[in-house]
Amino acid sequence: MFYICQAPGCGSRAATRYGIYCSSHKAQLRRHGAIGQRAITKADLKLYRALVAARLEKNKDKPLLTQLEARWGAVLTYAESVREEARRKPMVRYRREAAIEMLRIGKNVQPGDVIETVLAMYVMQDQQPRCFKSDQAFRTQKVRRVRGLTRLNADAWTDAKTGKRKLVYRDLGQRTVTIMGGWIAEALGPAGIMFARLERKDHEKKQEALLAFRDALGSME
Numbered sequence: 001m002f003y004i005c006q007a008p009g010c011g012s013r014a015a016t017r018y019g020i021y022c023s024s025h026k027a028q029l030r031r032h033g034a035i036g037q038r039a040i041t042k043a044d045l046k047l048y049r050a051l052v053a054a055r056l057e058k059n060k061d062k063p064l065l066t067q068l069e070a071r072w073g074a075v076l077t078y079a080e081s082v083r084e085e086a087r088r089k090p091m092v093r094y095r096r097e098a099a100i101e102m103l104r105i106g107k108n109v110q111p112g113d114v115i116e117t118v119l120a121m122y123v124m125q126d127q128q129p130r131c132f133k134s135d136q137a138f139r140t141q142k143v144r145r146v147r148g149l150t151r152l153n154a155d156a157w158t159d160a161k162t163g164k165r166k167l168v169y170r171d172l173g174q175r176t177v178t179i180m181g182g183w184i185a186e187a188l189g190p191a192g193i194m195f196a197r198l199e200r201k202d203h204e205k206k207q208e209a210l211l212a213f214r215d216a217l218g219s220m221e
């Protein structure tokens with residue numbers, strides 16, 4: 001006997017005998033970090049990236065960006081040491097995979113791009129919390145957006161029959177994503193939370209100014 005997929009409103013057969021989700025919901029969970037989680041796109045993040053870029057610009061006389069770049073650099077140095085360690089002795093596959101993936105991102109993407117994207121994710125999470133079904137979904141989407149800065153989630157290969165180059169999009173396992181998400185959060189999370197808080201404060205200030213203006217209008221004689 002088979003179980004029915006537990007995703008709301010699905011009703012398909014579970015993918016495996018003891019599984020709780022059908023194959024498409026299983027894939028969604030792996031790819032997006034939660035059932036019902038939609039992909040956060042580059043377009044979704046655009047506004048938040050602009051806010052982050054503006055704040056970095058506003059603070060350009062402070063060593064903020066340099067420090068963030070150093071923190072990102074430290075993640076890459078750490079990933080390098082993990083990769084070296086993996087050459088010398090056996091290691092859990094996910095850890096090695098996470099290190100290799102981080103190094104590929106480091107090689108292909110400008111640090112400033114990674115930083116802006118990650119901080120923008122924190123601001124978006126703060127302003128649109130309903131866009132993220134869970135912490136794991138947020139972590140997964142954050143890693144997805146960072147990987148999306150390069151084409152590295154696609155492996156190119158040549159079709160023997162047609163001679164055409166094809167791209168195969170590779171999904172990382174949940175555990176690899178969790179490790180990567182953890183490293184990114186450790187390096188840039190505190191700044192992300194701070195940026196989100198400052199954006200919120202600015203927003204509240206604007207609202208207060210608007211209310212004060214309305215009050216002033218209301219008390220006019």
Ligand SMILES: [Zn+2]
Pocket residue numbers: 005006007010011012021022023024025
């Ligand atoms: Zn399903």
